[in-house]
Structure formats: C-alpha cells, structure tokens
Amino acid sequence: MAEIEIKGMDKLVAKLQKLPEIYKDAIWDGALDVAEKVEGYAVRELQSSVKYGTGELARSIKYEVVEKDGKIVGRVWSDSAVAWYRTFGTGLVGEASPKKLPDGFEPSYRQTPWFILADKVDVDLNAVYGMPKIKINGKTYYRTKGQPARQFFEPAIEKVSDEADTIVANRVNQAVHDKLGG
Numbered sequence: 001m002a003e004i005e006i007k008g009m010d011k012l013v014a015k016l017q018k019l020p021e022i023y024k025d026a027i028w029d030g031a032l033d034v035a036e037k038v039e040g041y042a043v044r045e046l047q048s049s050v051k052y053g054t055g056e057l058a059r060s061i062k063y064e065v066v067e068k069d070g071k072i073v074g075r076v077w078s079d080s081a082v083a084w085y086r087t088f089g090t091g092l093v094g095e096a097s098p099k100k101l102p103d104g105f106e107p108s109y110r111q112t113p114w115f116i117l118a119d120k121v122d123v124d125l126n127a128v129y130g131m132p133k134i135k136i137n138g139k140t141y142y143r144t145k146g147q148p149a150r151q152f153f154e155p156a157i158e159k160v161s162d163e164a165d166t167i168v169a170n171r172v173n174q175a176v177h178d179k180l181g182g
Contacts, residue, residue, distance in 0.1 A: 015180050026175035027072050028065055030168030034160055035063035035074035035165070041156035042076065049150060052123045057082050074154065087153060090148020099149035115141040 043058045050057070060080035066073055088107050091098045095109035118133065118140040125131040131142040143171065 018179065019176075022175050022179050026073070026172040028082045029175075031065045031072050031074040031172035032063075032111060033167050033171065034164045035065060035076050036164060037163070038074075038076045038153075038156045038160045039063045041159050045152040045155055050154070056080070056088070072080055076157075083153075085147065086150050089147055089149035091144065093146035093148050095146070097148035099151055110146070113145045115143055115144055115170050117141055 021030050039061050042061055046058045047055075055082055055149060057078065060078040060083065061076065062078065063074065063076045066075065070124070085094075088099060089109075091110045101107070115134070115136075116131070117148075118125075121142075125142040125144075126133050129144075129147070131144045134143050
C-alpha cells in the first residue's frame with residue numbers, strides 16, 4: 001500500500017481556523033460601510049431639501065453596527081422628534097401625503113388644525129409654508145393642518161441597498177486576501 005504525505009497540512013488547518021473570525025470582522029466592517037453610506041445619503045437628501053434650517057436634523061443622524069440574534073446588523077437613525085415629523089408628516093396633510101411605511105407601522109395623525117404662536121418661531125411660516133396668520137386676543141398665531149411627509153431615510157436606504165452586497169463582499173474578499181494571502 002502506498003504511503004501519502006501531505007506537507008503544509010498544519011498551515012492549512014491554521015488558516016481554516018482563522019476564517020470564521022476573518023469573515024465576521026469583514027462583514028462587520030462592510031455593514032459599517034453600508035450604514036455610513038446610508039447616513040451620508042440621508043444627510044445629502046436633507047441638505048438638498050431643507051430651506052430654513054440650522055443643520056441640527058442632519059447632525060442628529062447616527063449609525064452603528066451591532067450583533068443581534070447572531071446576526072450583524074447595521075442601524076441608522078435619528079433621535080430627533082423632528083425626524084419623525086419630517087419622515088411621516090403631521091396632521092391631515094401628513095396623513096394624506098405619499099410615503100413608504102415600514103411593515104406593520106401605522107402612525108396616527110391629528111385630525112384637527114392647531115395653532116403655532118408666531119413669536120415662538122424664527123421664520124415666517126406664512127411665507128415659507130403658506131400657513132395663514134390669525135390674531136387671537138392680540139397675539140399672532142399660524143394655523144396649520146400639518147406638513148407632508150418628506151422622507152430622507154427611505155431614499156437613502158433604497159439607494160444603498162443596491163450596493164450593499166457588493167460593499168460587504170469586497171470587504172470579505174479583501175480581508176481573506178490580506179489575512180490569508182489570497
């Protein structure tokens with residue numbers, strides 16, 4: 001019977017044992033790249049559509065990568081209440097405006113108009129949004145039925161979703177090449 005000797009088997013086994021950690025780190029880095037790209041597109045979307053703003057909403061966008069239920073997940077969000085109002089709209093106007101909603105998410109909207117005290121805002125809401133001015137007991141108010149949804153996360157996510165698989169695959173391929181020599 002012939003005797004077979006395999007040289008370098010211990011090196012091969014050592015490399016194979018490194019693969020799971022290399023893959024996990026590379027997928028993590030790829031997910032971070034994807035989340036960062038979503039954040040960038042969302043900021044651009046906001047900056048191109050906000051006429052009167054301080055940049056506070058754009059600066060409120062955050063992203064991270066976490067492990068959840070054994071999966072690596074990239075998350076992008078804003079903890080600003082304004083982000084919710086802008087994304088889903090407000091009042092009757094927001095309810096009627098076109099928007100994409102996450103599965104199972106059904107926001108409720110105020111069904112009656114409301115008033116905003118004019119001296120509490122920095123811009124003329126009549127000039128900017130067409131809200132009528134009303135005087136009540138010597139004070140000026142703006143009357144509104146709400147604002148339309150002006151989504152900025154959804155278009156950013158859609159744009160990056162086409163690139164996400166390639167971004168992560170490139171990270172994995174590069175990590176395998178760099179850490180295992182091709």
